[in-house]
Amino acid sequence: MSTSSPLTQIFYRAPKSVGLIQGTPSYETLSNVEQPTEEVRVALYSPNGQYFAFTQPNAVTIVNPDDGNTLKKLELKDVFDLAFSPNGSYLSTWEKPVKGEDGNFQNNVKIWDIKNATVIGTYCAKDQSGWKPDFTADEKVIARIFKNEVRFFEVTDSVNFSKIWSTLKLDGVSNFKLSPGKNATIATFVPEQKGKPANVSVWTISAHIKQPVSSKTFFKAERCTLKWNALGTALLALASTDVDSSNKSYYGETTLYLLGIAGSFDSRITLDKEGPIHDITWSPSAREFGVVYGYMPAQTTFFDSRGNSIHSLPPAPKNTILFSPHARYVLVAGFGNLQGTVDVYDRLAKFTKVSSFEAPNTSVCQWSPDGRFILTATTSPRLRVDNGVKIWYATGKLVFTKDFKEVYSVDWRPRPLELFPPLKALDDNPAPHQSAIDYVLSHPKSGSSGVAAKPKGAYRPPHARNGNASTSSAPQTLYQKEIMSAYKPPAQRGPRVVPGMAPPVVQESKSAAKNRKKRENKKASAEGTPEPASQKTEQPQQKDELIAGGVQSLEEKKIRSLLKKLRAIEQLKMRQAGNEPLEETQILKIQTEGKVRSELAALGWSE
Numbered sequence: 001m002s003t004s005s006p007l008t009q010i011f012y013r014a015p016k017s018v019g020l021i022q023g024t025p026s027y028e029t030l031s032n033v034e035q036p037t038e039e040v041r042v043a044l045y046s047p048n049g050q051y052f053a054f055t056q057p058n059a060v061t062i063v064n065p066d067d068g069n070t071l072k073k074l075e076l077k078d079v080f081d082l083a084f085s086p087n088g089s090y091l092s093t094w095e096k097p098v099k100g101e102d103g104n105f106q107n108n109v110k111i112w113d114i115k116n117a118t119v120i121g122t123y124c125a126k127d128q129s130g131w132k133p134d135f136t137a138d139e140k141v142i143a144r145i146f147k148n149e150v151r152f153f154e155v156t157d158s159v160n161f162s163k164i165w166s167t168l169k170l171d172g173v174s175n176f177k178l179s180p181g182k183n184a185t186i187a188t189f190v191p192e193q194k195g196k197p198a199n200v201s202v203w204t205i206s207a208h209i210k211q212p213v214s215s216k217t218f219f220k221a222e223r224c225t226l227k228w229n230a231l232g233t234a235l236l237a238l239a240s241t242d243v244d245s246s247n248k249s250y251y252g253e254t255t256l257y258l259l260g261i262a263g264s265f266d267s268r269i270t271l272d273k274e275g276p277i278h279d280i281t282w283s284p285s286a287r288e289f290g291v292v293y294g295y296m297p298a299q300t301t302f303f304d305s306r307g308n309s310i311h312s313l314p315p316a317p318k319n320t321i322l323f324s325p326h327a328r329y330v331l332v333a334g335f336g337n338l339q340g341t342v343d344v345y346d347r348l349a350k351f352t353k354v355s356s357f358e359a360p361n362t363s364v365c366q367w368s369p370d371g372r373f374i375l376t377a378t379t380s381p382r383l384r385v386d387n388g389v390k391i392w393y394a395t396g397k398l399v400f401t402k403d404f405k406e407v408y409s410v411d412w413r414p415r416p417l418e419l420f421p422p423l424k425a426l427d428d429n430p431a432p433h434q435s436a437i438d439y440v441l442s443h444p445k446s447g448s449s450g451v452a453a454k455p456k457g458a459y460r461p462p463h464a465r466n467g468n469a470s471t472s473s474a475p476q477t478l479y480q481k482e483i484m485s486a487y488k489p490p491a492q493r494g495p496r497v498v499p500g501m502a503p504p505v506v507q508e509s510k511s512a513a514k515n516r517k518k519r520e521n522k523k524a525s526a527e528g529t530p531e532p533a534s535q536k537t538e539q540p541q542q543k544d545e546l547i548a549g550g551v552q553s554l555e556e557k558k559i560r561s562l563l564k565k566l567r568a569i570e571q572l573k574m575r576q577a578g579n580e581p582l583e584e585t586q587i588l589k590i591q592t593e594g595k596v597r598s599e600l601a602a603l604g605w606s607e
Contacts, residue, residue, distance in 0.1 A: 027400055027433050032068035034061060040408075042081055046088030049414040051114060053091060055079045060093060062114060065413050072117045076110070083132040085139050086180070089114060090155075092133055097126045109133070111142075111159060121159030130175070136184045137232075141165065141205065143178060143186065150176055150188065152205065168209050175224065178205075181232020185213070185261055189224040189237070200224060200237045202261055214259045216266045221255070229286035234305050235259045236280055236289060256280065256291065258307045269307050273299045278319035283347075284417075285327040292321050292332070297579040300332050302351075311351050317341070317579050324371035328423050329354065329394055331374065335362045338581055342374070344394055354426070355396030361386060361584070369415040371423055373399070377410040393430045398440065400433040559605050562596050569593045 036056050043054035045065070052063040060079055062072040078096040085091075095108040107122035109131060123144070125131035133142045135155070142153045144161075150173060152166040153159055172190045179185040184205040192198040198221035201212035214235075221239035228235055237257040254277040256269040271277070273294030282289045288310060290302045297315040304310055317338050322331040330351070333342040340360035345351045359365070364377040374392045387407045391400035508516075572586050573593075582590075600606075 027435075030068035033063060034070050036061075041079070043409060044082055044084070045411060045414055046084040046091075047086055047414055048088045048416070050088045051084070051091075052413075053082055053084075055082065060091075062091070072114065074112060074117060081128060081131065085135045086137055087139055089139055090120070090135070094125065094128060094131050097124070120155075120157065121153075121161055123161045134176070134178045136178055136205065137180050137182065138184070141184065143176065143205075145173060145176065148173060150186065166205070166207050166209060168203060175226070177226035177228060177235075179228045179232030179235075179261070180230060181228075181261075183232065183261075185232060187226045187228070187235050187237070187259075189221075189226060191222050191224070192219055197221075198224070198239060200226070200235075200239075200257060200259060202235060202259055213261060214266050216257050216259055218255065218257065218268070220253050227280065227282060229282045229289070229305070230284055231286040233261050233286065235261070236282070238277060238280055252276075254293075258303075260306075267307055269303065271299075271301070273315075279321050281321050281323060283323045283327045284325055290321045290323070290330065290332075292318050296581055302330075313345070313351065315579075316343075317581055318343075320365060322365065322367060323347075324367045324394075324423075325369055325417050325420075326371045326422050328371060329367075331365070331367065333359070333362075333365060335359075335365065337583065339576075339587065342376075342392075342396075344374075344396070354394060357392060357396040357398075359390065359392075360587070364410050366412055368412055369417070370420040372426065375410065375412060377407065379410060380406045380408055394426050395428070395430070397430060398432065398436045399430055401435045401439045555603055559600065559603050562600050562603075563605075565596050566593070566600070569596065 036054070038057050041055045043052070045052050049065060051071070052065045054061055054063075058075070058077055060074040060076050060082070061070055062074070063069065064071050074091075074093070076093060076095060079093050080096060081094040083092040083094075091112045091114050093110050093112065095110070097105050097108050100106045105124050105126055107124050109123050109125045110119050111121040111133065112118065113120050121142075130145065133144055135142055140155055142155055142159060144151050144153070148169065148171050150168040150170065151164050152168075153161055153163070154165045168186070168188070170188055170190055172193055173188055174191055176186055176188045179187070186203050186205055188199075188201050188203065190199045197217040197219050199215065199217045201216075202214040203209050203212050216237070218239065220241050222241045223239070225238040225240075226235060227238070235258070237259065238254060239257065240254045241252045243252055256271070256277055257267070258269055259266045269291070271291065271293050275293060275295035275298070278292040278298055280289060280291050286305065288302055288304050290300065292298050292300050294315075296317050298318050299315050300313040300318060300321060302310045302312075313332065316332075316334070318332050318334045318341075319338060320331070320333045320335055322333075324330070328347055330345045330347055331342060332345065334340065340358055340362050341356065342359050342365075343356045344354040346354050359376040361378045361383055362376045363379045363382045364375065366375045367373070368375065368391075372394055374394060375389065376392065377389045378387050380387055384406065386403075387405065388401065388403040389407070389410050390398060393399050569590055569592070572582060572590050576582055576587075576590065
């Protein structure tokens with residue numbers, strides 16, 4: 001890989017700082033980037049990686065990612081969102097809606113020609129959701145939803161939004177998606193309403209749109225996510241509802257449909273496990289897609305472009321799936337409320353597992369454009385602690401790390417796939433950056449994965465460890481061990497005394513003495529030996545019979561408290577071994593086991 005290759009730059013954004021970090025092999029920070037003086041709300045690359053733009057309260061800055069120099073500065077106030085066209089020729093900005101003197105909202109969406117820094121079109125969008133204009137792949141047509149129709153406008157030297165080029169009228173249309181292919185097509189979704197089923201249709205874009213080339217109707221669809229493959233020849237429609245009619249899922253119901261652009265097929269994807277669909281993604285080859293679905297542990301299955309099942313991975317707590325740019329490797333991970341385990345599989349080697357590493361608290365995960373590195377990051381506001389960026393080689397080795405007090409977004413610079421030859425094999429021992437070396441040295445138990453190493457093999461409870469055969473009389477649980485080692489029955493305890501003072505003599509109560517005499521007389525009668533009448537004086541009972549709980553010292557109180565924590569940790573580990581999702585606080589509690597055991601050892605307790 002050339003050292004001058006710009007592919008591996010990653011962008012990081014803090015509240016008042018912007019930077020570009022070179023990826024392998026130098027990881028240098030570009031110092032030419034103009035540092036903002038105020039808050040940065042949005043920052044992003046153009047899809048072709050030619051431009052990088054970020055906002056300021058009074059301007060939008062466009063940067064050259066090659067050297068970090070500022071190319072353009074657009075004087076705009078209160079820009080809250082940005083969007084590039086597919087080829088990076090145009091930049092759309094969304095400003096805070098403001099009413100004019102006539103009481104009407106002014107045009108707050110502007111489309112800029114980046115080379116000339118001129119506005120070619122404006123319109124009003126009061127709602128920030130769904131404001132972005134959608135360009136065709138050749139950037140010659142813009143599509144927008146207006147009430148119950150999708151309107152198309154031609155893009156020349158300017159865009160006249162009062163002159164409609166074509167219209168697609170659909171009652172209740174809620175969203176659409178233009179295809180990325182050379183043949184301009186559009187997919188539309190109409191949710192179910194008033195007893196009518198929902199509908200997903202594919203249309204060929206022209207000056208006179210008449211009939212859809214493919215259409216599918218179904219119920220249980222209030223929303224729908226539309227995903228085209230890279231060639232624009234097939235469409236995945238993920239329909240969902242807020243409420244699950246079977247009351248099995250808190251997240252509602254999800255259903256997946258596949259439609260072809262030529263109308264040759266449209267079907268529901270049959271999934272062999274109940275539960276929600278966590279993630280779907282197309283392979284860059286456009287010939288297959290992957291789905292993660294079902295109640296935890298989830299199932300991961302791969303399908304061909306016509307919906308036929310190809311391969312399924314073993315069930316595991318996963319909710320994320322990503323293909324590498326060359327479609328050679330597949331990343332399957334569990335983020336969010338899951339532990340952050342990342343598995344990488346080789347697609348060309350019959351889904352053989354290449355590596356596995358831990359990336360807990362990950363909020364951003366991406367393949368590098370060359371398909372060799374994986375970026376994971378913890379960002380705000382999802383988590384405001386432990387913010388930072390890590391870069392891993394596909395073999396699971398940590399090669400770069402950088403911590404931040406707060407970081408809001410991280411992204412690889414997009415690069416054309418043609419710049420990188422197909423992967424033949426991964427390096428066995430890629431050279432790590434000094435930051436990764438320092439991180440591993442400062443975390444000696446982390447190993448190459450950058451997280452605390454876990455004992456290999458299935459979890460075994462204490463009584464089954466070290467090859468000790470358990471018997472009916474041996475303690476079977478930590479609680480039983482505690483009883484056997486720390487707790488003593490009242491008859492075996494000594495009196496509680498103050499150091500330096502003689503133990504007080506406790507007089508036996510009348511009722512206790514009477515009951516004791518009855519027991520002694522009954523025992524003597526059973527043995528045929530009468531009790532001597534002269535035996536009137538009884539020995540006083542020990543003080544320990546009257547001590548409730550048997551706590552003798554502060555040390556024993558501490559031991560019992562630590563043993564209680566240890567029992568809770570073992571219960572969490574057994575749930576973790578059963579692939580049950582744990583909360584972050586529960587995972588942190590498991591990590592304190594070593595500290596608890598060391599405190600017990602210091603107090604003289606042993607198993």
